[in-house]
Amino acid sequence: ARPKPLAEKRVLITAGGTIERIDPVRYVTNDSSGKMGYAFAEAARELGAEVTLVCARTDGPPPGGVAVVTAESAEEMLEAVMSRLTESDYIVKAAAVADYRPLHRFDAKIKKSADTLTLELVKNPDILQTIGEWKAARPAGSRPYVIGFAAETNDLEKHALDKLHRKKCDLIVANDVSAVGAGFGSETNIVSVYGAEGLVENIPQTAKRLVAERVLAIAIDRANRETAA
Ligand code: PMT
Numbered sequence: 350a351r352p353k354p355l356a357e358k359r360v361l362i363t364a365g366g367t368i369e370r371i372d373p374v375r376y377v378t379n380d381s382s383g384k385m386g387y388a389f390a391e392a393a394r395e396l397g398a399e400v401t402l403v404c405a406r407t408d409g410p411p412p413g414g415v416a417v418v419t420a421e422s423a424e425e426m427l428e429a430v431m432s433r434l435t436e437s438d439y440i441v442k443a444a445a446v447a448d449y450r451p452l453h454r455f456d457a458k459i460k461k462s463a464d465t466l467t468l469e470l471v472k473n474p475d476i477l478q479t480i481g482e483w484k485a486a487r488p489a490g491s492r493p494y495v496i497g498f499a500a501e502t503n504d505l506e507k508h509a510l511d512k513l514h515r516k517k518c519d520l521i522v523a524n525d526v527s528a529v530g531a532g533f534g535s536e537t538n539i540v541s542v543y544g545a546e547g548l549v550e551n552i553p554q555t556a557k558r559l560v561a562e563r564v565l566a567i568a569i570d571r572a573n574r575e576t577a578a
Contacts (some may be wrong), residue, residue, distance in 0.1 A: 353397030354569050360390045360398040360427045363444035365407035372455040380533035381445035383407025388557035389441045390415045392565055403429045405444055423447055423473035430476055437493040442477050460465040481517025493574040499523040509543050520544055528556045
């Protein structure tokens with residue numbers, strides 16, 4: 350049998366793209382398929398973890414053997430994640446969360462009238478940053494190990510390290526979402542993993558499931574070394 354380094358560990362994973370409603374039939378979203386988050390859920394399950402998968406809009410059914418929670422918008426995802434923080438050993442923020450949502454959510458379908466229509470957007474809460482701030486105020490040994498993502502189209506390392514420090518996470522998985530075979534919707538990904546000290550590992554193009562396995566192996570090793578120190 351394969352070793353189960355995550356036995357008795359609880360892993361919280363977010364997947365998919367949030368939906369920010371404009372009116373009852375229209376919304377703002379993004380191209381996330383949920384495949385990266387699903388791959389983490391499968392990989393963590395195979396390593397023995399008790400997995401909770403918080404799903405926004407995703408393509409296809411979630412993997413079996415994991416608890417699934419639906420959270421449509423960034424605000425719903427924030428609530429779903431924050432209410433489960435104390436019971437999580439690892440958190441993987443693979444979801445693509447909308448940075449902005451419509452300021453007004455109309456109760457009735459917007460009617461076609463003028464030639465132009467302006468949609469005013471307001472900033473969403475940053476879930477990863479909220480987790481990071483919560484975590485920073487907790488004593489060592491009782492904090493989840495937090496893996497964030499960075500979806501970038503330029504200056505990958507600079508933006509990834511900036512997000513790692515600003516959002517106070519333990520690892521950042523950076524993907525150049527403009528590269529072929531990486532990022533949104535594809536079966537494979539190409540990522541670089543960063544810790545506070547800088548680059549930890551470049552993972553060349555491979556199946557999202559293998560990316561997830563490798564990132565979890567890095568995270569488990571680093572989390573164990575931190576608690577042993
Ligand atoms: O779902 P797939 O089709 O498989 O595609 C995978 C992916 C490209 C979506 C995934 O690999 C990925 O990069 N996910 C993060 C997408 C994203 O929102 O990146 P970002 O750089 O905008 O955000 C950085 C981090 O902050 C992310 O962990 C994100 O979950 C988090 N965030 C962002 C905004 C916000 N309001 N709250 C957040 O928690």
